[in-house]
Amino acid sequence: MDYFNIGKKCLKFAQKQNIDEAEVYITNSRAISAEIEKGSMKNAKEFQDHGISIRVVKNGSIGFSFSTDFKWNNLEKMVLTAVKLSQTGVPDSDFRNFPFPSPYPSIKGTYDEKIASLSITSAMDYCLRTAFAAQIDKRIFSINVQLVCGTVERILLNLNGIEVNSKESAIQLFSQITAKENSETSSGFEFQTSRYLQIDPEFVGKSSAEMALNSLHAQNIETGTYPIILHPFAVSHLLATAIGAAVNAEAIQYKRSYLTGLKDQEVAVEFLEIIDNGIYIDKNGVAGLGTSKCDGEGVPKQKTPLIFKGVLKNYLYDTYTAGKDDCQSTGNAARRSYRSLPSISITNLEILGQSGNLDSFISETTNGILFYYTADQPNIATGDFSGLISNGFKIEKGSIAYPLKQTMVGINMLDFLKQIYAVGTDYRQVYHVITPSLCVSDVKIAGAN
Amino acid sequence: MIDFLENLIDQYLQQGAEFIDIRIEKNNFNNINIVNGKTRDIISALDNGVGIRVFIKGAWGFSCTNKLDNNSIQHSMDSAFKIAHIVSQKAKIKFKLKEQSSYRKKVKYPHKKSLLDVSIEEKLKLALNLDKQAKMYDNRIVNTNTSYVDFVGDQFLLNSFGTLLEMKINFIRVVSRTYAFEAGVRQRGFESIGGTCGFELIDSEKAQNLGTLSSEQAIRLLKAVPAKAGKFTVLMNPALTGVFVHEAFGHACEADAVLSGESILADRIGTQIGLDTVTIIDDPTLKGKFGYYPYDSEGNLSRKKILVENGVLKNFLHSLETASRLNMEPTGNARAQNYQNVPIVRMSNTYFQPGDWKLEELFEEVKNGLFLEGWIYGYTDPSDGSFTFKCRQAHRIEKGECKELLRDAGLSGMTLEILKNIIGIGRDIEFSEGYCGKENQNVPVTDGGPHVAVKDVIVGGLK
Numbered sequence: 001m002d003y004f005n006i007g008k009k010c011l012k013f014a015q016k017q018n019i020d021e022a023e024v025y026i027t028n029s030r031a032i033s034a035e036i037e038k039g040s041m042k043n044a045k046e047f048q049d050h051g052i053s054i055r056v057v058k059n060g061s062i063g064f065s066f067s068t069d070f071k072w073n074n075l076e077k078m079v080l081t082a083v084k085l086s087q088t089g090v091p092d093s094d095f096r097n098f099p100f101p102s103p104y105p106s107i108k109g110t111y112d113e114k115i116a117s118l119s120i121t122s123a124m125d126y127c128l129r130t131a132f133a134a135q136i137d138k139r140i141f142s143i144n145v146q147l148v149c150g151t152v153e154r155i156l157l158n159l160n161g162i163e164v165n166s167k168e169s170a171i172q173l174f175s176q177i178t179a180k181e182n183s184e185t186s187s188g189f190e191f192q193t194s195r196y197l198q199i200d201p202e203f204v205g206k207s208s209a210e211m212a213l214n215s216l217h218a219q220n221i222e223t224g225t226y227p228i229i230l231h232p233f234a235v236s237h238l239l240a241t242a243i244g245a246a247v248n249a250e251a252i253q254y255k256r257s258y259l260t261g262l263k264d265q266e267v268a269v270e271f272l273e274i275i276d277n278g279i280y281i282d283k284n285g286v287a288g289l290g291t292s293k294c295d296g297e298g299v300p301k302q303k304t305p306l307i308f309k310g311v312l313k314n315y316l317y318d319t320y321t322a323g324k325d326d327c328q329s330t331g332n333a334a335r336r337s338y339r340s341l342p343s344i345s346i347t348n349l350e351i352l353g354q355s356g357n358l359d360s361f362i363s364e365t366t367n368g369i370l371f372y373y374t375a376d377q378p379n380i381a382t383g384d385f386s387g388l389i390s391n392g393f394k395i396e397k398g399s400i401a402y403p404l405k406q407t408m409v410g411i412n413m414l415d416f417l418k419q420i421y422a423v424g425t426d427y428r429q430v431y432h433v434i435t436p437s438l439c440v441s442d443v444k445i446a447g448a449n
Numbered sequence: 450m451i452d453f454l455e456n457l458i459d460q461y462l463q464q465g466a467e468f469i470d471i472r473i474e475k476n477n478f479n480n481i482n483i484v485n486g487k488t489r490d491i492i493s494a495l496d497n498g499v500g501i502r503v504f505i506k507g508a509w510g511f512s513c514t515n516k517l518d519n520n521s522i523q524h525s526m527d528s529a530f531k532i533a534h535i536v537s538q539k540a541k542i543k544f545k546l547k548e549q550s551s552y553r554k555k556v557k558y559p560h561k562k563s564l565l566d567v568s569i570e571e572k573l574k575l576a577l578n579l580d581k582q583a584k585m586y587d588n589r590i591v592n593t594n595t596s597y598v599d600f601v602g603d604q605f606l607l608n609s610f611g612t613l614l615e616m617k618i619n620f621i622r623v624v625s626r627t628y629a630f631e632a633g634v635r636q637r638g639f640e641s642i643g644g645t646c647g648f649e650l651i652d653s654e655k656a657q658n659l660g661t662l663s664s665e666q667a668i669r670l671l672k673a674v675p676a677k678a679g680k681f682t683v684l685m686n687p688a689l690t691g692v693f694v695h696e697a698f699g700h701a702c703e704a705d706a707v708l709s710g711e712s713i714l715a716d717r718i719g720t721q722i723g724l725d726t727v728t729i730i731d732d733p734t735l736k737g738k739f740g741y742y743p744y745d746s747e748g749n750l751s752r753k754k755i756l757v758e759n760g761v762l763k764n765f766l767h768s769l770e771t772a773s774r775l776n777m778e779p780t781g782n783a784r785a786q787n788y789q790n791v792p793i794v795r796m797s798n799t800y801f802q803p804g805d806w807k808l809e810e811l812f813e814e815v816k817n818g819l820f821l822e823g824w825i826y827g828y829t830d831p832s833d834g835s836f837t838f839k840c841r842q843a844h845r846i847e848k849g850e851c852k853e854l855l856r857d858a859g860l861s862g863m864t865l866e867i868l869k870n871i872i873g874i875g876r877d878i879e880f881s882e883g884y885c886g887k888e889n890q891n892v893p894v895t896d897g898g899p900h901v902a903v904k905d906v907i908v909g910g911l912k
Contacts, residue, residue, distance in 0.1 A: 037709045040541035043509035044532045047789060051515065053494075066494045068515035074495075081493050088570055089488030090577065120532050124539055142710025142832075178710050178832045185713070187832045223678065254485065254592035256628050258635065341490050375828045376837065376859070381628060381635040384675070384857045386909040388837035390830065406835065408861055408909030410678055446678035446909050 003028065004165070006052065006070060007157045010079055014056055015159060017083045021057035021098045023158035025296070026050070027337045030116075031150025034123040036131050039143045044120045047150070051338040056082040057098070061089030066338050096323035099299045100160045105279050107301075109287035114197040115169040116151045123147050126201050130175050133205025139216065140209055141180035147173050149197075152337070162298040170289060173199045179212035186403070188212030188391065193431060196286045211372070215391055218405035221447035227368040228409065228443045229361045229395065232426070234371045235351065236433035238385065242378045242413040243274055244346040244433070247306055247314070249321035251380060258383035258413065259312060267312045268417035271354060274307040276316060278331055278347035280434065290347035290432045296335025297342050304330045306349075307417075318344050346432050353436040357426035361439050368395040369445060371409065378413050386410035408446040416440055451605075451613065453519055458609050461503065461530050468504040468546045468769075470608040470747060471526075473517070474788045477565075481573055481597040483580040489594075493569060500788035503529040507543040508536035509770075513789050547773045549749060551611035556743050558619045559736050560647030564599045567648045572597055575651060576623070583627050583660030587668050591635075592628040595660065597621075599648075612748035620645045620739065620893060622882070623656060625663035631671050636856070638667030639825075639841070643882040643893070645741040666841070669854065676843055676858035682818035682872070682904045683860065684811055687879035689821050689840065691896030694729055694801045695885065696827040697836035697864040702731075702756050702764070703782075703794040704771035706831045713834040713865065714762060722762045723868030726804055729757040731766060733781060733797030739882035740799070740894040744781070746792035751781035756799075760868075768794045786890040793888055801898030804874025811873045811902045813849040819908060820844040820851055821858060829864070837861040837909075859909040867903055875900035 007024040014022040028050040035042050052075065053066035063085025067078040127145045134143045149171035156164050174191040188211025192199045230238070251257035259267065278301025280288035294300050297319055305313045317325070318333035321344065333342035362370060369392055376387025392404040411419075424436035458469045480492040498515035499522055510533030512525040580595040602618040622643030629636050640663040642656050650656055685693060706712040714722070733742050733751035742751055747769050754764045765771070768783035771794060783792035806814075823841030830836070843858040844851045880897035 034536075038542070041508065041536050041539040042542075043511065043791070044536045045511040045791065046513075046528050046532060048512075048514045048516075049789065061488050062490050064490055064492045064494075066492075066496075068497050069495070069517075078494075085491040085493055085569065088573055089491050090486070092487045094487075120535055124536065128539065144709055144711070176711075185833045187711075187830060254594075254628065255630055255635065256592055256637075260635075339494075339496070341492070376839065377826070379637075379825075379857060381637050382857070386676075386678075386839075386857055386859045388835070388859070388861045388909070390835075406861055406863070406907055408678065408837075408859065408907065410857075410909055444678060446907065448680065448907055 026155040029152040033148040036145040053338040058086040060092030060095030104293040112196040129201040130205040133202040134209040142178040175208035177212040186215035218403040232428040236430035249315040270310040273352040280348040288348035295333040297333040299331040301331040351435040353423040353425040358437040383413040473605040476602040483595040498788040503533040505533040506537040508540040562648040579660040586664035594626040629667035636670035638663040673854040673856035676855040686822040690898030695896040701831040704765040723760040725760040728802035740797035746785040747783040749781040798895040803899040834864040873902040
């Protein structure tokens with residue numbers, strides 16, 4: 001299908017409808033997945049999804065509609081719906097304009113033909129290898145594995161002359177293990193994501209099984225104040241919200257973020273450096289999951305320093321919020337598909353380290369906590385975080401003593417950022433965050449004892 | 450079209466498929482987002498597509514597309530069949546699906562005022578008014594966000610048991626989020642209302658005052674102090690009881706978790722798992738509730754299930770597959786978010802049955818502890834029964850009386866311990882609606898229950 005010309009025809013038709021701005025976004029994606037349940041192949045799926053959307057602006061009011069049907073009468077209806085919606089809304093003088101064309105960075109490493117052509121049989125094979133690698137002990141009770149991969153072609157056109165297309169691929173392999181001994185159970189997980197077909201099923205299987213086994217026979221600990229060593233899983237989960245969501249210019253402008261008003265102020269330890277890197281390429285030439293030449297509005301992606309020498313340097317903008325603050329968009333308008341409007345999001349959040357790694361931090365800790373993961377999130381309005389440590393361990397005299405049961409951690413994220421005393425160099429890409437392990441002193445831990 | 454689809458099913462059954470279902474959807478939805486009195490976005494769209502599943506010897510193949518011409522549907526069917534065939538060659542767990550009753554029905558979700566008959570202008574006016582109401586409540590409200598969503602779908606479901614369902618689905622939800630700020634303190638308010646009904650929902654008192662209710666909460670919390678961490682006797686309000694029943698207990702009752710070895714309830718049907726005052730129910734037949742549906746996404750008739758009766762575990766929630774593998778009956782709990790997803794085991798309207806305590810008696814029983822109200826989010830690990838919830842607000846209870854307001858209290862515990870540590874169940878019941886996420890699918894649900902007092906609960910806080 002000639003998506004480019006269909007998009008142009010929609011734009012031309014919109015232009016005739018007494019509007020100020022229009023933008024067409026088309027995505028065409030294909031994905032496959034395969035799943036293992038309790039060690040046995042269970043199902044596989046194939047997804048095909050293409051669609052077109054239009055954003056229309058009249059007096060700053062945005063109307064949006066999409067269609068999965070490319071017949072012209074349906075596309076006409078889609079355009080007219082968006083036009084009507086834009087005329088119905090409240091005029092917004094804060095809206096400036098959609099972006100104009102500007103040079104894009106040259107980005108490689110976002111698309112791997114091997115992912116595009118991966119067969120269901122090969123996807124199943126990766127899952128089976130992962131499950132096999134997880135069978136390291138008779139206490140491994142349940143093995144669940146899922147592989148999802150796919151490609152997406154994106155086309156963006158607007159009336160200001162932006163015409164851009166791109167192709168991306170991605171793969172994720174996830175393993176979830178339950179271990180059982182007598183009446184006790186525990187769980188562990190591991191995963192890898194990449195733009196390229198570069199995943200290691202043996203690592204994913206074995207590591208998830210080890211985490212489940214190591215988490216058996218969890219114990220309660222005394223409530224108290226401890227240093228905590230955070231695995232990259234925990235760091236990425238906390239900072240994606242506490243930094244990533246809190247520096248979103250919309251949250252700042254609407255005063256929803258605890259970082260409101262703190263720009264150019266010291267918010268973290270002097271050696272902490274965090275950047276949003278929309279053009280991140282790893283040392284093997286593979287792009288980050290948030291890397292591409294432009295964002296969901298056609299603005300070039302860039303590197304934006306967020307925290308430098310402990311000082312909050314920037315917020316993340318799309319064109320609307322940038323217009324309100326009279327600055328340039330940072331290229332952070334994210335867009336999953338034609339179904340969704342752009343919204344501000346991190347691209348690749350990079351936490352830059354100094355020295356050390358998880359093992360060295362543990363060996364230097366006399367009495368502390370190894371914090372592997374939490375599903376809880378900080379409250380970005382207050383910066384307060386209180387959450388359950390899922391997969392955590394007590395550290396005694398430089399080594400792991402036992403896994404933790406029902407242990408909660410509580411700290412305000414501004415204190416967290418100021419109490420960081422070490423940042424490692426053992427980087428991991430955890431979805432859209434690239435981070436090493438790090439250590440925080442004097443954290444309140446609530447145990448069941 | 451129907452003849453073409455039924456012929457297609459026959460054709461692939463003859464080639465070796467053991468079961469096939471086809472779901473065709475034509476979904477129409479509106480979404481209005483107001484921020485600080487301005488229309489942030491207004492969306493109106495049509496989303497059409499088909500999802501096809503094929504089952505062969507313990508394995509499933511699935512394919513979906515949003516191209517609805519006969520050639521594309523035939524291609525999707527062929528793809529799902531081939532995938533099922535390939536997977537079945539590697540599947541170690543073999544089983545047959547038990548044949549179920551077939552239904553040929555046309556079903557319409559109840560409504561008084563059709564969502565299609567209300568103009569987008571009127572929907573926008575409602576959202577703008579509620580947003581203004583939230584802003585006008587207090588000058589310390591610094592940000593208001595009001596969203597309106599409605600959905601009308603024409604959905605066709607055919608399966609190889611002979612089922613042909615034509616369902617006209619409708620639901621509506623309005624949400625108000627507010628932020629208050631004073632003297633360096635920032636707090637959030639949240640209120641929502643929703644149901645499987647028409648625009649008449651907007652006539653309710655709660656819907657008319659949604660902005661005020663949300664702002665009231667945010668302003669109230671400005672005075673709250675951080676909760677202290679530790680072990681407490683707590684009183685949960687109905688909204689929190691509801692989310693406990695759903696998150697901490699309901700997910701462990703989902704039979705797919707039982708089969709994958711991820712539920713603590715796996716071998717416990719017929720055993721006492723809680724005090725004999727505990728009864729828990731899942732009921733998708735409650736018309737108007739957000740989790741209502743007459744047939745599930747596999748075409749099974751929905752019905753009320755008693756999950757726990759007087760403390761004894763009675764039932765799991767099933768799909769066609771889990772019921773077949775565990776030699777039980779489907780419960781009508783297989784739900785798919787839309788045609789792009791396969792049906793998986795889900796809850797509907799899940800609630801804790803009320804007891805006979807008055808609210809003041811519960812406060813007296815707790816004596817010294819915490820009154821925990823509402824929730825921001827919650828999650829659970831069904832494999833070991835651990836859960837954690839972040840409460841919207843809390844109060845300290847001293848000598849049976851409600852004292853100062855607290856913020857950022859989170860409770861955590863082991864589900865089965867909570868069910869055994871209950872010391873009183875209120876006679877009231879309230880429901881709240883929301884979306885439940887599982888395996889990247891969100892479906893509308895309702896949770897409910899009374900006030901419930903529990904001893905020895907771990908509460909996390911900042912102090």
